[in-house]
Amino acid sequence: MTYKDLYVLIPSHSLEDFPTELGDRPAEGLLNAWSVLWHPALVAAADDIPHWHRADDPPSLLAGRLVVVPPACDSMVTSEWINTAREAGMAIVSGVHERSALISAVLEPLDEKPDVPADLVADFIAFGHLHLQTELLTRHMRQFGNIDDDRLRNDATAAARAAVAGDESACRTHLKHCFEMLLESREKFYPVSCYLIDLCLTIPRLAGEPLGHVLDDDTPVNLMGTAEDLAEIVAAHPEYQSTIRDRWQAGTLEIIGGEWAERCSTLLPLDAQVHELDRGRKVLRELFGKAPSTWGRRRYGLTPLVPQLLKRSNYHGALHFVMDDGVYPDEEFAKLLWQGADGATIASYSRIPIAGDSASAFLRFPVRMAESMDHDYVVGLV
CATH class of the missing domain: 3.20.110.10 (Glycoside hydrolase 38, N terminal domain)
Incomplete structure (x- = not known):
């Protein structure tokens, strides 16, 4: 199979009401589902960046579409829809919350599985996580999303194609541009250093x-x-x-x-x-x-x-x-x-520290950072 587009379902109507209070397992599944779709092999295969969709209104049926259903959305997505989607030629991954298992599940249907260095894969997944954190922080700071999707799509797909082709230098150049876009987005509503x-x-x-x-x-x-x-x-x-x-x-x-x-x-x-x-x-x-x-x-x-x-x-x-x-x-x-x-x-x-080994804590991170940005002269979280 060759993917045509990539979707993650979210248990909310939009990013404005994205959940921030979940247990560790559903929080881990939700964060990993968003991040793993930025795997370079997936982005290169679809020639597009991942998208999100409401879990209570799944995307239309389209052969070659990959949809990840995190455990937090299990109660919103019926087994009938999953079976129908698979019969229509879609790849549906559900019931998986652990990152390595999720990576294996989303790569399995691909006809060609390129060998991308682990450190590059980690950088892409890290970008996916930071992309979500930036989008959520923007909303908690009462701002509209301001990332240029066209620029991001161009650089992210170029980085993914370079990673798959083994051109690490070009990959890192384009991926650096992607990270810089996140910084630019944050600086539009908080233009000074935070720690x-x-x-x-x-x-x-x-x-x-x-x-x-x-x-x-x-x-x-x-x-x-x-x-x-x-x-x-x-x-x-x-x-x-x-x-x-x-x-x-x-x-x-x-x-x-x-x-x-x-x-x-x-x-x-x-x-x-x-x-x-x-x-x-x-x-x-x-x-x-x-x-x-x-x-x-x-x-x-x-x-x-x-x-x-x-x-x-x-x-x-x-x-x-x-x-x-x-x-x-x-x-x-x-x-x-x-x-x-x-x-x-x-x-x-x-400020009470957040636990570095807790997925729930990272789900609350944008809320805690927004609180510091709103009330502190020097912004920082432990």
């Missing part, structure tokens, strides 16, 4: 291969952990010590924290809190040659004494949120001045 902050929660139990992958990547990252945990990690994996030290010195890695251990600081006397902080910072200097300049912790410990302790210890910033229980002012800002009992202030970030 994504990668925060990696580090504990000894998960410090083997997963942490090694993080350290081997050049992407800037922040490791949040206690000095006790980091000392245990270095003892078990001595090769990490020099990598963390070198990347920290180079400015591509930062350690967030500084306390020796996350004790119940609200019940500790002031001297004990000072001792925990001084001990932790001393250990980190011995291990990595530096002490943290940004404070944060997983367990509750946000008290009126913290700002003055941090200023005394030469901190420049703090994370004013925790990922455990606790009662504290929960207004969310990308930048605020946290004032302590003695009047000392420290620049802080208080």
Whole structure:
């Protein structure tokens, strides 16, 4: 089969009411269904970019049409329509939410399956994901879609044809133009910089291969952990010590924290809190040659004494949120001045982070980013 066009069904009337609150499995299926259709083999075969269609009003029957039905749309699409569409020569993929399985399912009907390098395929799928995020963010910022579809179609199909033909240089040139169109679209309603902050929660139990992958990547990252945990990690994996030290010195890695251990600081006397902080910072200097300049912790410990302790210890910033229980002012800002009992202030970030391993969190990403764009002087999400 050779595809004539590519469609993904969405469980809404349009992108304006696109769902943002789904469980992980339906969210994963919806995001992957949108992104996978940007696979270069599919775009090159159809000589067109993917389109979306309402699930409660499926597209007309046309031989050679590929339609992906994500699990979130299962209740809106009848089995009779799926059977009729297949009898009419359409390729219907339904009931699949995992990305690799979905890629296999959409490529299976193709007569010719070109061998495209995995990194190029990943870039196309990443573009598909960012295309959806940009379109949704545009709507949540109360704007109309402003991506030039003709320009996008020309560059995307040219990139896909180059990828299939093995011309990586031409492929990346055209694909770069596609990414630049997304940037242009965002700059029309928010023309200044906004930030994504990668925060990696580090504990000894998960410090083997997963942490090694993080350290081997050049992407800037922040490791949040206690000095006790980091000392245990270095003892078990001595090769990490020099990598963390070198990347920290180079400015591509930062350690967030500084306390020796996350004790119940609200019940500790002031001297004990000072001792925990001084001990932790001393250990980190011995291990990595530096002490943290940004404070944060997983367990509750946000008290009126913290700002003055941090200023005394030469901190420049703090994370004013925790990922455990606790009662504290929960207004969310990308930048605020946290004032302590003695009047000392420290620049802080208080927006609740989104989980990097949750499809549901990425479905809510445009909403969270729009909130920051609406209310923050400096826009950023962790």
